[in-house]
Amino acid sequence: MSALILALTAGAVVGLALGALGGGGSVLAVPALIYLLGFSPAAATTAGLIIVTATSATALYAHARAGHVRWKAGTAFAAAGLIPAALAGAAATRLPQPVLTAAFAVIAALAAARMLRPTPPSTTTGQRVRPVKAAGIGAGLGALTGLLGVGGGFLAVPALVTVLAFEMQAATGTSLLVITANSLASLMTRSGGAAGLDWALIGPFTGAAVLGAWDGKRLAAKVSGPLLQRVFAAVLLTVAAWMLLDACV
Structure with a gap:
């Protein structure tokens, strides 16, 4: 199979x-770039951020049109992660490749475990919003995005539900705002690393992801959310095991 079709x-x-x-x-983007398209871990995390930024912004637009984005609260949540995302992005370029691979494997496994857990109930009344905890989680998500090139939506969605008392649709849409902002902040510190990337593969990969995001929005309205989560969790667990094995060999 050609590299273009794989992308x-x-x-x-x-x-x-x-x-x-x-x-x-986004947790699938980096392993795909490494194992299917031959990118180094460092190049894959930078390319992953480019793909995640474009795709998240597209999906954000679709969710915003449906009224599922809480702009004020989402902007504040994202703002807490901007500086950590930028700092972690700069640090990621100096880490050994096996360390990046192993760290990514752990995050992929955590993402799968998060998806397999029941979705926390959303309550918009009677629950106290904790701004300090929200800021701490936002900063942690920013650091994760900058370091590994992942959006962190698998953590942002449950955090928005449990900490900020969002209903599930609003949490899903608002998480895309957080992902887009953090990814852009991290990319600003990696601009020098983008020069040597294979744009002939990143371009089609990004284009297919953008189109897929629109289809994903429609798919979410037709297929059970828990079923989708279990399918993607199974894929992520396989990816995590493969990457951890590769880092240890």
């Missing part, structure tokens, strides 16, 4: 996940 296929899967679940797809 298009992987991009479509990433976009479907981001559009349908508000997270999880």
Whole structure:
């Protein structure tokens, strides 16, 4: 199978996940770039951020049109992660490749475990919003995005539900705002690393992911959310095991 077809296929899967679940797809982008398209871990995390930024912004637009984005609260949540995202992005370029691979494997496993857990109940009344905790989680998500090139939506969605008392649809849409902002902040510190990337593969990958995000939004309205989460969780667990084995060999 040619590299172009692999890039298009992987991009479509990433976009479907981001559009349908508000997270999880970006965790698949980096392993696809490494193991299917031959990118180094450092190049893959930078390319992953480019793909995640474009795809998340597209999915954000679709969710915003449906009225599922809480702009004020989402902006404040994202703002807490901007500086950590930028600092972590700069640090990531100096880490050994096996360390990046192992760290990514752990995050992929955590993402799968998060998806397999029941979705926390959302309550918009009678629950106290904790701004300090929200800021701490936002900062942690920013650092995760900057270091590993993932959006962190698999953590942002449950955090928005449990900490900020969002209903599930609003949490999914608002998480895309957080992902887009953090990814842009991290990319600003990696601009020098983008020069040597294979744009002939990143371009089609990104295009397929953007189109997939629109399909994912429609898929979420037709297919059970828990079923989608279990399918993507199974894929992520497989990816995590493969990457951890590769880092240890």
